[in-house]
Amino acid sequence: MSEQIVLLVQLNENEILRVENLSMHFGGLKAVEQLTFSINEHEIFGLIGPNGAGKTTVFNCITQFYKPSQGRVLFRTKQGQTEDLVSQKVHNIIRKGLVRTFQNVELVSELSLMDNVLVGGHIDFKSSGFSQALRLPKARREEKAMREKAERILAFMGIDHLKDAMAGGQPYGIRKKVEMARTLMCDPKLIILDEPAAGLNDVETQQLAETIREVRDSYNCAILLVEHDMRLVMEICDRVCAISFGKFLACDTPENIQKNSLVQEAYLGEKED
């Protein structure tokens, strides 16, 4: 009985996500091993590590694209309960209030920016397929409301003038913004950004930093990002977790992480003296 209670550990009051003893093995390869960290509400949290450290694998385990070999992913859902995401289907994760972007921007190139953002509102359509097929008044109202919401988000991201343009012809920076806009459609509690600065130039990266902060403040959500651009990470993250070869190194403020000898070793190699 007491064991049961231990298993049902709840999140601390200000935590939104806790990854607990997470392990992911692909055959003999241990991509992630016994990783534990937690993210607080309203926090910008960075996950860093050298190439091949298993950052994206951690992402995929949190969003259930991979089912972890071991461990739990506790999340405080939009509905206010604490749930272990591992038992959830991958397409239900967004309903809990957790949404992600992709390293290689996954938009539908043949759709307008508006429609691409509306894809993010997929789960919030309540009217039945029947009433949508006939465009009954209820479905019509809902579609209109969603379009207005999408327009507001596009304006927030500063790209509403492009709403009817096809996503395919847009430059990379715009496409990244659209992907971020899409995540905002579901009123998320936690947004996971997979290398948001990859492929952006210095100016765009600076803008991105601003945008990420604005998103956090205006939409009142937490943000977890995986990033190689250390300047961005050090600038915007409240806390950073460093991993290497799937193992936990340190989790601290950006300044302390920079000074951490384990992290330095992982990135630069062992000191020879």
Place this chain on the structure above:
Amino acid sequence: MKQDSSLTKISKSPYLRFVLFGLILSMLPALTSGGILKTSWIGIIGGTIIYSIAALGLNLLLGYSGLISLGTAGFMGLGAYISAYVTGNMGLPWEVGILAAVIIPVILGVLIGLASLRMEGLYLGIVTLCVSEVLRKTFDELEPITGGFSGKSAEYPTLLGTLKLNQSTTFILLCVVFVLMMILTYHLANGQLGRALNAMRGSNVAAQAMGVSLLKYRLIAFALATGYASLAGALYAHFIKFVYPSTWTLPLSLVILAIIVIGGLRSIYGTFVGALIVYALPDLVLKRIPIIGDINGLSYVFSGILIILVVLFYPGGSVKVFDDIKRLLKKLFKRRVKENV
């Protein structure tokens, strides 16, 4: 000026355009009885409409969801036979026949949708082709119901048990159904469902991250495609009045595929344009050309060449030709206005 704005407003409403389109189509019987066009036009354009309906369904499947089916012909045949059997042998009203002819194939389509979760691309094409061939063989062999090789006859529909239709009025019924299906397709394609299907085609992973259940939407896509195809088949049975098993073979599925590729993926009018080009044009024009017109299977050669041309020069489908013409006219018009000023 005011009148102008209300006019453009009307011309922009998609519903009015669909209805107008249907009205123009349904004038055809009047034109033939007036002696302006040959009577054979009704049969050819009627067939074009039937093919368009089946192609609309395939467009939802291939154009929007990116899943391929080579089994359209089998499902059209299934719809045709069921409707012919229910109205002919069981003596039930036409409406019941259509309903049965849509529901039963849709159930089968959902089962194929289940298979689609495990395979994609060519393999899915092969599976759907196999299902279609199994159906065709069944049409051959199941004589008590399908009439075997000698085929099965059906009557023109009788609406609501009282209104008996002839060829012209059945043609108008086809137009009405076609317009309804166009509007339905428009709703589906431009709403939540269309976006979900599009997302799936773009990237399965991203679609799932946005909460689109692959299982659910693949099943819906297959159910829709088979539903449209079997409706087209059922209409065929009551328009042509005869159903042969040799109609529902692979070439027909490929013709439907050619229609949406030539006409334009994800375009409602493009589907009709494609059907006109692939189905009606050979009958109306090509066969009348001396010597060349006598070659057997000329229409296949014709659509083969067209597919190559369209893919090379108009990857969006021949419907885009109209956009180009419109742009050209606008340019010319603007230039003239400038010169006048």
